[in-house]
Amino acid sequence: MFVLNGERQDVLKAWADETLLYLLREHFQLKGAKFGCGVGVCGACTVIVDGEAVRSCTFPTSALEGVKVRTIEGLAKGHSMHPVQEAWLAESVPQCGYCQAGQIMSAVALLDGTPNPSDEEVETAMDGNLCRCGTYARIRKAIARASEAVR
Amino acid sequence: MKRRAFLKAGGVGLVALIAAGAGVYSQVPVIPSRPNPDLEAAAGWITYQDGRYTLTLPRAEMGQNIATAMKQIACTELDVDWDLVDVVLHDTNRAGLKPTVGSESVKLFTEPLAQACASLRDAIAAGRSRGEVEVVQRARSELKVFQGGGSVGQAPKLTQGLEIVTGQALYAADVELPGMLFGRVLRAQTSTEVPSKPIAWDMSAAREVPGFVAVVEDAGPPIGQAQGLGIVAERPGALDVISEALNVEWGIGVDHPRADISASIDVDRTRSEGALPHVAMDGTPEAGEWDVDLRFDIPAAAHAPIEPRAAIAHWQSGDLKLWAGTQDAFYIRDFVADAFSLDTDRVLVQSTRIGGGFGGKTVCTVEAEATALSMAVGAPVKVQWTRPQEYALAFHRPPSSHRLKARLAGGRISDWKHDQVSSHIMFTAAVVPSWMQAGTDMFAGDGGVERGMVPPYRLGRARAAYDALRLPIHTGPWRGLGAGPNALATESTMDEAARAAGEDPLAFRLRHIDDPRLATVLNAVGELSGWSSEPQSTTQGETRIGRGVACGIYKGVSYAATVAEVAIAPNGNTKVTRLWCTHECGLVINPDQVKAQCEGNLMWSLGMVLSDQLPTDRGRVSAEYFTDAPIPRLSDTPEIVVSLVEGTEPPVGAGETAMVSGPGAIVNAIRAATGQRIAQFPVDFEALAV
Numbered sequence A: 001m002f003v004l005n006g007e008r009q010d011v012l013k014a015w016a017d018e019t020l021l022y023l024l025r026e027h028f029q030l031k032g033a034k035f036g037c038g039v040g041v042c043g044a045c046t047v048i049v050d051g052e053a054v055r056s057c058t059f060p061t062s063a064l065e066g067v068k069v070r071t072i073e074g075l076a077k078g079h080s081m082h083p084v085q086e087a088w089l090a091e092s093v094p095q096c097g098y099c100q101a102g103q104i105m106s107a108v109a110l111l112d113g114t115p116n117p118s119d120e121e122v123e124t125a126m127d128g129n130l131c132r133c134g135t136y137a138r139i140r141k142a143i144a145r146a147s148e149a150v151r
Numbered sequence B: 001m002k003r004r005a006f007l008k009a010g011g012v013g014l015v016a017l018i019a020a021g022a023g024v025y026s027q028v029p030v031i032p033s034r035p036n037p038d039l040e041a042a043a044g045w046i047t048y049q050d051g052r053y054t055l056t057l058p059r060a061e062m063g064q065n066i067a068t069a070m071k072q073i074a075c076t077e078l079d080v081d082w083d084l085v086d087v088v089l090h091d092t093n094r095a096g097l098k099p100t101v102g103s104e105s106v107k108l109f110t111e112p113l114a115q116a117c118a119s120l121r122d123a124i125a126a127g128r129s130r131g132e133v134e135v136v137q138r139a140r141s142e143l144k145v146f147q148g149g150g151s152v153g154q155a156p157k158l159t160q161g162l163e164i165v166t167g168q169a170l171y172a173a174d175v176e177l178p179g180m181l182f183g184r185v186l187r188a189q190t191s192t193e194v195p196s197k198p199i200a201w202d203m204s205a206a207r208e209v210p211g212f213v214a215v216v217e218d219a220g221p222p223i224g225q226a227q228g229l230g231i232v233a234e235r236p237g238a239l240d241v242i243s244e245a246l247n248v249e250w251g252i253g254v255d256h257p258r259a260d261i262s263a264s265i266d267v268d269r270t271r272s273e274g275a276l277p278h279v280a281m282d283g284t285p286e287a288g289e290w291d292v293d294l295r296f297d298i299p300a301a302a303h304a305p306i307e308p309r310a311a312i313a314h315w316q317s318g319d320l321k322l323w324a325g326t327q328d329a330f331y332i333r334d335f336v337a338d339a340f341s342l343d344t345d346r347v348l349v350q351s352t353r354i355g356g357g358f359g360g361k362t363v364c365t366v367e368a369e370a371t372a373l374s375m376a377v378g379a380p381v382k383v384q385w386t387r388p389q390e391y392a393l394a395f396h397r398p399p400s401s402h403r404l405k406a407r408l409a410g411g412r413i414s415d416w417k418h419d420q421v422s423s424h425i426m427f428t429a430a431v432v433p434s435w436m437q438a439g440t441d442m443f444a445g446d447g448g449v450e451r452g453m454v455p456p457y458r459l460g461r462a463r464a465a466y467d468a469l470r471l472p473i474h475t476g477p478w479r480g481l482g483a484g485p486n487a488l489a490t491e492s493t494m495d496e497a498a499r500a501a502g503e504d505p506l507a508f509r510l511r512h513i514d515d516p517r518l519a520t521v522l523n524a525v526g527e528l529s530g531w532s533s534e535p536q537s538t539t540q541g542e543t544r545i546g547r548g549v550a551c552g553i554y555k556g557v558s559y560a561a562t563v564a565e566v567a568i569a570p571n572g573n574t575k576v577t578r579l580w581c582t583h584e585c586g587l588v589i590n591p592d593q594v595k596a597q598c599e600g601n602l603m604w605s606l607g608m609v610l611s612d613q614l615p616t617d618r619g620r621v622s623a624e625y626f627t628d629a630p631i632p633r634l635s636d637t638p639e640i641v642v643s644l645v646e647g648t649e650p651p652v653g654a655g656e657t658a659m660v661s662g663p664g665a666i667v668n669a670i671r672a673a674t675g676q677r678i679a680q681f682p683v684d685f686e687a688l689a690v
Helices: A020-027 A083-090 A100-113 A119-126 A136-150 B039-043 B066-078 B105-125 B161-166 B203-207 B237-246 B267-272 B329-339 B366-377 B387-393 B434-443 B483-501 B505-510 B516-529 B591-610 B662-674
Strands: A002-004 A007-009 A046-049 A052-055 A068-070 B046-049 B052-057 B085-089 B181-186 B196-200 B212-216 B229-233 B249-252 B278-282 B292-298 B310-316 B319-324 B347-351 B381-384 B400-409 B412-422 B461-468 B537-540 B543-554 B558-568 B574-584 B639-644
Touching (some): A046 A100, A083 A100, A083 A136, A083 B161, A100 A136, A119 A136, B039 B105, B046 B105, B052 B066, B066 B105, B181 B366, B203 B237, B212 B237, B212 B366, B229 B237, B229 B366, B267 B400, B267 B412, B278 B412, B292 B483, B319 B329, B319 B366, B329 B366, B412 B483, B483 B543, B483 B591, B483 B662, B505 B516, B505 B543, B516 B543, B516 B558, B516 B574, B516 B639, B558 B591, B558 B662, B574 B591, B574 B662, B591 B639
Parallel strands (some): A002 A068, B052 B085, B181 B381, B574 B639
Antiparallel strands (some): A002 A007, A046 A052, B181 B229, B196 B249, B278 B461, B292 B400, B310 B319, B310 B381, B400 B412
């Protein structure tokens, strides 16, 4: 049993050998987290497990017992978006958008623990999230904007 | 076909009929001919029903946010509120559309869309709400878009932006169908231009894997010369386990004659063997000593989209439906119809948002794999390439080797010579089968390799020539095609020529420029960056700081200039600290997203100089993950300032333009900081240590 976006869920036996990424995408139909590399080096699959940004493509479903998983689908409260989502739209961050769910989840995890991060803290938290379109300058601005909003 | 716009959603679509050859896995390439869009084609893009409009996007959406720009055009010309227009991505059940390549969307599609919307607006104003509308061409001066009206020049919220930040399904791999299975086609770990095929495999071990469904021997057409073996499973994770359990034995041909790629792409060697066959500039430089004589070697590079390509195929009762994140849905349709001997009207390809294209998602690969597997198992099958497959089986930016020479007379360039050897971009082996290559190579140059070989300067007696050699890896279009590497070489050479002339590099360029639009962006970037004719290098403690400049014209229509600042540590570690870029692409529909394209191009420029390099081994791509072929990260990102120069010409594209100025500016800044002219890319930081 684990908690997914606030709801208790079980891992079915058929999914016991799968990764959290595929469990989310193909069993729970939560398509926000993306497959990018399968070895945890691009960040497109990032979700938050017990408050930490983790790479769901290398996170085995066998390790889910008793943890709390938060995905991008669980960020908004009704029609009210999370400040990081608002900031991403305000700065028109996305180009292709494929990496952005992972970028947003890494930013949420950063700001949850460090509401006013330094430039170095932003770099450390975000350097594992690759973006080939080159939206990094806007990601920085969006994090600064969200940081003001959450403080 | 009559010229008409469809008022009513769900009306009869326009279906293009493009003849396709027959034969299973025919080795004749499918090259559909599709003209530039006209009013007839545009008529089907916009429909009206019950007070709402539907814009069927005639382009692929891959992050250029063309959906937003075209919605701006539609809303402006229809003269309706933003929220009244719904945008949907196209399928192939309509008149054929050009592939989304070459930064052509705004250039070629703005006017037809505006004309269709204007006629639809008039029809509705006249009280019509049903039937079909004839699109009557009017003068550009009567179109609101070309007058900069409505939302033109603004930055409305991004189409699909909300869906992206809330994680909704948008991409091919996000499509969900009842009973869908997961597939993969395994291929030998070898060059795609060496014949290979599966010989033996352990079927019983595969059957033991929970979730195993099938092994498919007829796995669709080869990729290059690599034949595959298909596997299908109930869950995606089982595919890795099955492929390991199968332990496939591969039959692999002998090494490709150019298995040593870097030794093969050597401009001086090829030049010593005879004249280069293809000529981009045909002047005749005088014999004698040169003031600048440089050799540049730029390696192969991957597109490295974060989305490995994906497709879902659903074969049912003789009809095939495909969902694909492709830059060319119509090519996919025609290729698959040809390969599997289907009528094109029984194949429907629905395009989805692409998770990064950059020129790399233009051929048919994963779509044919999914088709073969779906046909074999009789269920919908999703195939998404693994990251190692994305490196091994996709095509890449070809390596290129350049020899540049310049001679000065009276402080100006009097003679210029550019020799280049590269591999194919247009007539790529990813499309042209090997038996056909000898034929095309004999008569055809390659416009992709050639792109950007004619610098935007008065160069006196100037000659530029090239050859393209077949390689064991697949090469092809990569953001800007030849323009990026060629401009890197020519802008480096211009910089050295300015030094040889003892002149400021910005002023030196201006003295060789005739085109006032280029002079304008170059002057503008000088002002933006506070460029002065003082030496462009300083130190801060032990850190060496340098500034460089470069400029260029892309495809003869759009203009960019860049100033870069770099900081180089004593150990040679090089950081781009600031980039200033000016850009002119005529009338701008969405300034914020043109800037976004400039920012993207600048990050690609940074990667091109500092990191892009695709490792190969005995003719095959040996990179498997981003760690093997790093791309720029957030911590590599400089402060970026982009300024758009207002243009009066009709709008053109921006998706590749700054690739002509970014790399040159960065490498010229390194030259200013260190005194070293970089000739081998990417930069070897250790060589810059003091």
